[in-house]
Amino acid sequence: MAEIVVIGAGLSGTLMAYELLAQVRREDRLTVISEGPAYHFVPSNPWVAVGWRKRDEIEIDLVDIMKRKGIRLLTQGARRVHASDKRIELNDGAIVDYDYLVIATGPELAFDEIPGLGPQGHTQSVCHVDHAAHAKAAFDKLAENPGPVVIGAVQGASCFGPAYEFLFILETELRRRKLRDRVPMTFVTSEPYVGHLGLDGVGDTKGLLESELREKHVKWITNARVTSVEAGRMMVEELTEDGALRKTHELPFAYSMMLPAFRGVAAVRGIEKLTNPRGFIIVDKHQRNPDFPNVFAVGVCVAIPPIGPTPVPVGVPKTGFMIESMVTATAMNIGALLRGREPAAQPTWNAICLADFGDSGVAFLAQPQIPPRNVNWSSKGEWVHYAKVAFEKYFLRKMRRGAPEPFYERFLLDRLNIAKVKELRTGT
Structure with a gap:
């Protein structure tokens, strides 16, 4: 019998548990450790923040689903991984031993690295459904008393798509309410140019x-370093291409949403040879840590160099x-180890993204995600908005059923308009 444990029940952790079911043997036990019993669909958070979705519409109670699947769900959360001892200390003091561990925690949000940043400070966030609900209350105040808006992503951020999405979704809602003419908008980003996305751009x-x-x-400011945020005011340094200070901006705002930098969660941060200095998990081409070969990692918690x-x-x-490619490869590799074979599966690390702008959107395909690429394509159109709405419904329906399948791949390559599928698959 083997004890297989997944830490995290977000996108990567939940999919990891589902796909492992096909790989574990009858005598093995599969455990998921989560912070609470609920899963929420993070890509819908920008819609929650303007009132286009309610929280309960994008949340799923995992308790019954995991029970039906025969997966043990522990909702206390993990306090610390003791990799050398192959055990996990939970927040309530309980200990869980493992033979194989998959770390799928997602990130810790580093709001504290900039004074005044975040929901506990003076800016909003759409990284978590709690933040999105808080952002909706702040948006209601903006609608009552319109003023300048500052949206973007700070230095060290690694997830820029939601910043662009929320900017344009907010702009769309302001137009619908006939308030746009009373709300000057500025986009502030650490990217060296608009559309870099942490990927050196994709297509155009x-x-x-x-x-x-x-x-x-x-308006926009690139190469931006946010130094501090006060009530109604953001201090930003704009740098030149060689890193010198070009200009200092003092941006007034009635509403601001800024994505923070990420770091590894406290349960793993600082474990020598497991994590990098930011606390992200070091993995090889099989999603396996080189120094702790019974530990794998998938999702946002994985260390990828800039x-x-x-x-x-x-x-x-x-x-x-x-x-999804990380999850599938990891499930296959753990299945191989359980049967006495060495891991052989490798993730593709391709990127397909639908960025909703409220009434249009941008889609891009990067194969592989890290350049140079075999396919480097992007396109804009109203179809992207409707595709993302359709995918949300498809994904949540499948998740509630506990379907063990690669949702993004199946939907994007099989369910979209045939002409668009061709574009996504071939870049033509």
């Missing part, structure tokens, strides 16, 4: 997103399609 994301910003009368040097630190995103 630079041109597409710059055009969208101009069309929607949104694409290249930039004046302001910029991380690399881990998209849903990419995460």
Whole structure:
């Protein structure tokens, strides 16, 4: 009998548990450790923040689903991984031993690295459904008393798509309410150029997103380093390409949503040879840690080096399609180990993304996600908005059933309009 444990029940952890079911043997036990019993669909958070979705519409209670699947669910959360001893200390003091561990915790949000940043400070976030609900209450106040808006992502951020999405979703809702003319908007990003996305761009994301910003009368600041945030005021340093200070901005705002930098969670941060200095899990080509070969990692918690040097630190995103490839490879590799074979499966790390802008959107395909690429394609259109709405419904329905399948791959390559599928698959 083997004890297989997954820490985390977000996208990567939940999918990991589902896919492991097909790999474990009858005598093995599969355990998921989560912070609470609920899963929520993070890509819908920008919609929650403007009232287009309610929290309960994007949340799923995992208790019954996991029970039906024969998966032990522990909702106390993990306090510390003791990798040398092959055990996990839970927040209530309980101990869970493991033979194989998959770390799928996602990140810790590093709001504290900038004074005044975050929901406990003076800016909003859409990284968690709790934050999105808080952002909705702040948006209601903005609607009652319109004023300047500052949206973006700070230095060290590695997930830029939601910043662009929320900017344009917010802009769309303001237009619908006939308030847009009373709300000046500025996009502030650590990216070296608009549309970099932590990926050095994909296709013509630079041109597409710059055009969208101009069309929607949104000013922008790139190579931006946020130094502090006060009530109604953000201090920003704009750097040159060689890292010198070009200009200091003092940006007034009535509402601001800024994505933070990520770091590894406290349960793993600082474990020598398991994590890098930011607390992300070091893995090899099989998603396996080289020094603790019974430990794997998938999702946002995985250490991926930046694409290249930039004046302001910029991380690399881990998209849903990419995460699915990590999950599938890891499940197959643990299945091999359980049967006395060496891991052989490798993730593809391709990226397919649908970025919703409220009434249109941008889609891009990067094969592989890290350049140079075999396919480097992007496109803009109303179809992207409707595809993302359809995918949300598809994904949540499948998740409630506990379906062990690669949701992003099946939907994006099999369920979209045939012409668009061809574009996504071939880049033509």
